[in-house]
Amino acid sequence: MTALATPGYQPSHIAGNPATLTERQRELIAMVSALGPGFAARAERYDRQASFPFENYAELRAAGLLGICVPSAHGGLGADFATYVLVAAELGRWCGSTALSFNMHVSSCLWAGLVADGLDMTPGQRAEHERIRAIHFERIVRDGQVYAQPFSEGGAAAAGAAPWGTVAQRVDGGYVVNGRKIFASLAGAADCYGVLCTLERPDHSGGSRRDAIYLAVPAKAPGVSVYGDWDPLGMRGTVSRNLLFQDVFVPDDARLMPEGVYFQAVSRYPHMFATLSPTYMGVAQAAYDFTVQYLRAEVPGMPPVLRRMYPTKQYAVAEMRIKLEATRALFLQNARDARIDPDKDTRMRLYAAHYTIMENANALCQLAIRTCGGQGMLKSLPLERLYRDSRCGSLMLPWTAELCLDRLGRECLYEGNERDEAIE
Numbered sequence: 348m349t350a351l352a353t354p355g356y357q358p359s360h361i362a363g364n365p366a367t368l369t370e371r372q373r374e375l376i377a378m379v380s381a382l383g384p385g386f387a388a389r390a391e392r393y394d395r396q397a398s399f400p401f402e403n404y405a406e407l408r409a410a411g412l413l414g415i416c417v418p419s420a421h422g423g424l425g426a427d428f429a430t431y432v433l434v435a436a437e438l439g440r441w442c443g444s445t446a447l448s449f450n451m452h453v454s455s456c457l458w459a460g461l462v463a464d465g466l467d468m469t470p471g472q473r474a475e476h477e478r479i480r481a482i483h484f485e486r487i488v489r490d491g492q493v494y495a496q497p498f499s500e501g502g503a504a505a506a507g508a509a510p511w512g513t514v515a516q517r518v519d520g521g522y523v524v525n526g527r528k529i530f531a532s533l534a535g536a537a538d539c540y541g542v543l544c545t546l547e548r549p550d551h552s553g554g555s556r557r558d559a560i561y562l563a564v565p566a567k568a569p570g571v572s573v574y575g576d577w578d579p580l581g582m583r584g585t586v587s588r589n590l591l592f593q594d595v596f597v598p599d600d601a602r603l604m605p606e607g608v609y610f611q612a613v614s615r616y617p618h619m620f621a622t623l624s625p626t627y628m629g630v631a632q633a634a635y636d637f638t639v640q641y642l643r644a645e646v647p648g649m650p651p652v653l654r655r656m657y658p659t660k661q662y663a664v665a666e667m668r669i670k671l672e673a674t675r676a677l678f679l680q681n682a683r684d685a686r687i688d689p690d691k692d693t694r695m696r697l698y699a700a701h702y703t704i705m706e707n708a709n710a711l712c713q714l715a716i717r718t719c720g721g722q723g724m725l726k727s728l729p730l731e732r733l734y735r736d737s738r739c740g741s742l743m744l745p746w747t748a749e750l751c752l753d754r755l756g757r758e759c760l761y762e763g764n765e766r767d768e769a770i771e
């Protein structure tokens with residue numbers, strides 16, 4: 348059976364209805380949509396080779412997008428949280444690995460920029476922070492430098508349950524950093540690593556989570572090395588290898604937040620970690636788009652065999668669309684909710700949104716593979732890559748799917764300092 352002449356499938360805007368967005372948001376999303384087909388064409392190669400998408404970064408740099416969350420006073424595009432996550436989701440639609448690693452770069456700008464703006468600092472700290480962040484923002488905007496964000500260490504620290512094992516010792520004019528980080532997206536590709544460390548106390552006693560310090564360590568600084576293999580299931584183009592820091596000296600200008608302020612950020616601006624999920628919103632949209640195009644026999648290069656007339660396929664696509672719209676609704680709500688000191692209800696919605704986006708992206712990809720069938724999962728098509736990439740979302744600390752459930756379950760049932768007797 349062949350299709351009657353039709354206008355072809357028109358994929359949805361990533362925000363659903365673009366009329367709800369500002370003109371600036373639409374413009375920035377359109378910039379990424381214009382780059383997208385090139386990213387999608389290269390995604391298969393980066394995935395197969397587990398290599399870093401340098402060409403995509405060159406295009407993001409040329410478009411000025413490396414500075415998307417650098418405040419406009421510092422020469423960047425000055426996107427706020429909501430604008431960035433929409434752009435990130437659009438990027439994820441075309442290449443999941445590029446979107447995920449790009450998020451590590453952008454988070455460095457958001458944390459030192461918009462998040463830091465809302466935090467309490469003494470006037471002295473504020474002036475010093477302003478001076479230091481200008482140096483880093485200039486490197487990003489003027490020199491096109493890329494910042495990574497390695498915080499995971501393989502222990503409880505990245506889950507927020509222990510101090511960082513990587514240690515910064517105060518010395519004359521700066522700090523000496525020692526430790527290791529695992530799963531560092533952009534390893535070997537970034538110019539600078541935004542490293543979370545525990546600031547060693549003068550008496551060398553063990554630090555607490557409050558002693559966290561966030562330092563920009565140049566990739567070329569003596570004592571920095573990248574090690575380990577990178578041959579994972581999905582998100583292979585993030586090249587998230589391990590980093591070793593051995594007696595690495597960084598000057599005071601490396602402080603991306605004043606001493607002691609990172610803990611305040613984590614406690615008061617939880618949405619700072621919610622930028623990991625937009626990539627997966629994009630992956631979910633891409634899986635849905637592919638399925639509709641496939642069933643309509645509109646995938647370029649595939650024989651024109653229609654599959655849309657089978658009720659079971661229609662039922663599966665309906666299920667996918669329902670999941671996609673529910674995911675998008677929470678994604679958009681979360682984009683609007685981000686602010687300093689959110690109330691408990693907003694925080695619960697944040698975990699619910701994060702969990703839903705990460706889990707539904709994978710559920711949608713699973714349905715897509717089952718529905719499109721055998722030919723649809725061949726490596727010559729993007730669906731099997733989307734499926735593998737989508738599985739990674741729920742594993743990302745600090746809010747893995749398990750940790751979202753833990754937090755939601757506990758906090759929905761307990762208020763303030765309520766405690767129960769231990770269960771035998």
Ligand SMILES: Cc1cc2nc3c(=O)[nH]c(=O)nc-3n(C[C@H](O)[C@H](O)[C@H](O)COP(=O)(O)OP(=O)(O)OC[C@H]3O[C@@H](n4cnc5c(N)ncnc54)[C@H](O)[C@@H]3O)c2cc1C
Pocket residue numbers: 451496497498499500501502503505506508529530531532533581582585587739741742743744745747748749750753
């Ligand atoms: C593609 C990809 C890119 C990544 N990029 C980066 C990056 O750029 N920077 C970065 O810092 N990290 C990055 N990560 C790492 C990621 O955030 C996690 O740190 C990593 O996946 C954790 O792996 P693990 O096996 O050490 O987890 P573990 O710490 O062993 O945790 C395993 C599971 O146990 C549960 N768990 C852990 N701690 C607790 C706890 N205290 N209470 C209850 N349950 C708990 C969680 O559900 C978790 O999924 C990336 C990961 C992936 C997959």
